Amino acid sequence: MTDTAEEILRSHGLRRTLGRIQVLHFVMQQKAAVSHSELSQAFEGKLDRASLYRTLQDFEQQGLIHKVPDDVVSVKYAYCHGSCSPEHHHDSHLHFKCHNCDQTYCLEENTLPKIAVPEGFIPESTEVLIHGICRACA
Secondary structure (H helix, E strand, C coil): CCHHHEEEEEEEECCCCHHHHHHHHHHHHHCCCEEEEHHHHHCCCCCCHHHHHHHHHHHHHEEEEEEECCCCCEEEECCCCCCCCCCCCCEEEEEEECCCCCCCEEEEEEEECCCCCCCCCCCCCCEEEECCCCCCCC
């Protein structure tokens, strides 16, 4: 990843505030998806919860991050590695949650198959969450 958070924000037409740069840089550096709560803790005293929420919404709308399913936390976020856009997220891949450390990882090398749904149904997203023990905990 050669682009800096500031360059990525500029290329996506987003304001380059210090808070946005720091949040995007933080998410880009994570090996596992992070929750809003974890981000709130990381930016406590630097960014209020509402500003953080709006920042994450803007990042998702612009294809910079995607939501990751989680069975306990309402949502986690992971950086989109260049293949997403404001019009379409390419985040139909598997996710793995370690039941030991609670980290959730994107398994981007595994795409989901097309699922046939009954006529009249309009699928908008598919989420698969695999549970087990991650490499670090094994």
